[in-house]
Amino acid sequence: MTRSPSSLTPITSSRHPVRIPHAFLTETVVDITCMAELQVSLAMFRLAASLDGEETPIAERTILRDHALNRAMRRDGIVSEPAQRILKGLELAVGRGTILRFLAMQPAHQAYWYYLNTAVNRATVASMERGALPPPAIIWEGKAVPAISLDPPNAYRLYEQNIGPLTPLIADQITRAVTDYPGDWIEDAITEAVSYNRRSWRYILRILENWQASGRQEQEHYSGNA
Helix, strand or coil, rough: CHHHHHHHCCHHHCCCCCCCCCHHHHHHHHHCCHHHHHHHHHHHHHHHHHHCCCCCEEEEHHHCCCCCHHHHHCCCCCCCHHHHHHHHHHHHHHHHCCEEEEEEEEEEEEEEEECCCCCHHHHHHHHHHHCCCCCCCCCCCCCCCEEEEEEECCHHHHHHCCCCCHHHHHHHHHHHHHHCCCHHHHHHHHHHHHCCCCCCHHHHHHHHHHHHHHHHHHCCCCCCCC
């Protein structure tokens, strides 16, 4: 039900101003076709502002439990759970390069963390990954120093790096494929398409369809035309 203007909370009442980069508003937003990605991206800016700034890592569990984001994800007609839509939004935002994702590993625990994708944060993750910089205290879950690993490129980024521009149409098709196939299948199909110099989403999709129909273990190469 649509609320009347008088029942809406004025934007100026916010106690925590949120800094959103101009480039995100003028360049990135126009390419976003998935509402979950937009909602997650905006939530990341808000969460960073509510902590100690954009150089503070944010735990995946914090994002999944965020009340405002969960409320935004509960829309009429949406079947999937808010957590599923949040994870989908995170995948898209990582693939687009709006945010960075890294894995913090300890002997009995591992967890995903996120940074806004800035030059400083990219350098920070790279330094933590090679052991030149200790992870911030917020990441530690015990006495052992967490090992840091930048999350490998996902399907969206791999496509853009190896196949071609990530247009809104292609992004939507990859989003549907992420729902229909295991994530490692999509990434491996992209790698196989590149190895045979068949750089098209149509060919990648046929690889996936063939693996699903015939069993991946039995298929070394899909030779259909694209």
